[in-house]
Amino acid sequence: MKIESYPDTSSSIEHLTRMGWNAHFQARAESLAGDGASPARVVGVSKNSFRLGDGQSEWLASLAGRLKHEADGARPVTGDWVMARDSLISGVLERQNVLSRGASGARGSQNARPRHEQVIAANLDAVFIVCGLDRDYNPRRLERYLTLVYNCGLNPVIVLTKADLHDDPTLFVGEVEELALGVPIHLVSAADDDGLVALAPYLSPGRTVTMVGSSGAGKSTLVNRLFGRAVQLTGAISNHVGKGKHTTTSRDLIVMPQGGMLIDNPGIREIAFWEVDSGVESVFPEIEKLALGCRFADCSHINEPGCRVLEAVASGELAEGRLENYRKMKREMEYLAQRQHKSAERVEKERWKDVALQVKALKKRR
Numbered sequence: 001m002k003i004e005s006y007p008d009t010s011s012s013i014e015h016l017t018r019m020g021w022n023a024h025f026q027a028r029a030e031s032l033a034g035d036g037a038s039p040a041r042v043v044g045v046s047k048n049s050f051r052l053g054d055g056q057s058e059w060l061a062s063l064a065g066r067l068k069h070e071a072d073g074a075r076p077v078t079g080d081w082v083m084a085r086d087s088l089i090s091g092v093l094e095r096q097n098v099l100s101r102g103a104s105g106a107r108g109s110q111n112a113r114p115r116h117e118q119v120i121a122a123n124l125d126a127v128f129i130v131c132g133l134d135r136d137y138n139p140r141r142l143e144r145y146l147t148l149v150y151n152c153g154l155n156p157v158i159v160l161t162k163a164d165l166h167d168d169p170t171l172f173v174g175e176v177e178e179l180a181l182g183v184p185i186h187l188v189s190a191a192d193d194d195g196l197v198a199l200a201p202y203l204s205p206g207r208t209v210t211m212v213g214s215s216g217a218g219k220s221t222l223v224n225r226l227f228g229r230a231v232q233l234t235g236a237i238s239n240h241v242g243k244g245k246h247t248t249t250s251r252d253l254i255v256m257p258q259g260g261m262l263i264d265n266p267g268i269r270e271i272a273f274w275e276v277d278s279g280v281e282s283v284f285p286e287i288e289k290l291a292l293g294c295r296f297a298d299c300s301h302i303n304e305p306g307c308r309v310l311e312a313v314a315s316g317e318l319a320e321g322r323l324e325n326y327r328k329m330k331r332e333m334e335y336l337a338q339r340q341h342k343s344a345e346r347v348e349k350e351r352w353k354d355v356a357l358q359v360k361a362l363k364k365r366r
């Protein structure tokens with residue numbers, strides 16, 4: 001191991017480990033450490049600069065010229081590990097995972113389809129899906145968030161907050177258990193700190209959690225309560241970037257007193273997908289199972305004869321709203337998969353055009 005290539009020896013590795021550093025990144029860093037760069041984690045991103053941390057200090061850095069021209073998806077996001085020398089980022093280490101969603105580009109337009117990928121955060125151990133038990137509570141939206149998280153291959157944890165607003169909030173837990181099979185569900189209240197200790201294991205040293213949820217769900221309040229007394233640090237960190245107060249548009253990685261890290265996210269208005277993994281199947285296993293009993297293998301469960309899924313809706317075994325949500329997300333995934341297939345074909349075509357041109361040029365020269 002080339003620990004010597006880092007300015008400080010073992011102690012700096014210990015600090016990095018507390019920030020989530022592991023063998024995966026170590027292996028990738030070794031090939032990039034030659035130019036005197038050392039590893040650091042992206043703890044905040046603003047328009048033109050990145051806030052880096054190595055467990056000992058934080059500083060601002062910018063991208064080396066050649067990295068600026070790389071595709072958007074390669075731009076460092078909060079949670080990324082990078083190689084940096086002073087205030088220059090020379091490389092981004094291959095991510096272990098990312099939470100990403102589809103962004104339409106045309107914000108506000110009603111039926112805008114996702115046009116590009118928006119990477120929300122990288123290198124995560126879990127995703128808290130935060131849902132307030134007030135107007136925010138919406139089982140169908142929870143299913144969408146679950147699909148989003150599963151599509152990215154990440155571990156969802158459902159946090160039902162504002163439990164203090166109800167006499168018997170466990171009723172919600174029962175309902176959510178049915179739609180989120182096998183997913184950990186935590187009932188908490190930031191108003192009286194109820195249930196918060198159960199979240200501590202997710203935030204043990206070296207672990208990174210990000211939060212998703214709509215605006216007003218109670219995410220920031222939760223961060224503050226989990227952080228405890230040193231709440232104002234979030235504000236202080238943002239000042240460092242020169243942005244003034246903590247804004248809802250920023251995405252900061254906060255090192256918690258418990259040792260783990262929490263990435264707060266601005267509320268998501270529209271949950272659009274980008275990854276087309278098996279998220280829908282994971283969220284709706286009972287529908288997938290019922291579908292095996294449909295007469296037609298390609299049954300769309302809309303009006304086909306012999307549809308076992310529709311039978312289940314008729315008999316009250318399956319909620320119609322849940323089926324509708326399933327069908328809607330399936331359609332979105334199919335659309336996305338087609339689009340991504342098409343653009344992959346286009347890229348391939350362009351590549352062959354290039355090759356053909358090069359061959360032509362070679363022949364001419366001869």
Ligand SMILES: Nc1nc2c(ncn2[C@@H]2O[C@H](COP(=O)(O)OP(=O)(O)OP(=O)(O)O)[C@@H](O)[C@H]2O)c(=O)[nH]1
Nearest residue numbers: 162189190191215216217218219220221248266267
């Ligand atoms: N009663 C009660 N109110 C809460 C609780 N948690 C948050 N709230 C209130 O809910 C509102 C929204 O909370 P925030 O933490 O700002 O919500 P957010 O998810 O961070 O919202 P964005 O930053 O816009 O994404 C605030 O008025 C909080 O005081 C809770 O546990 N109980």
Ligand SMILES: [Zn+2]
Nearest residue numbers: 294299301307
């Ligand atoms: Zn069917």
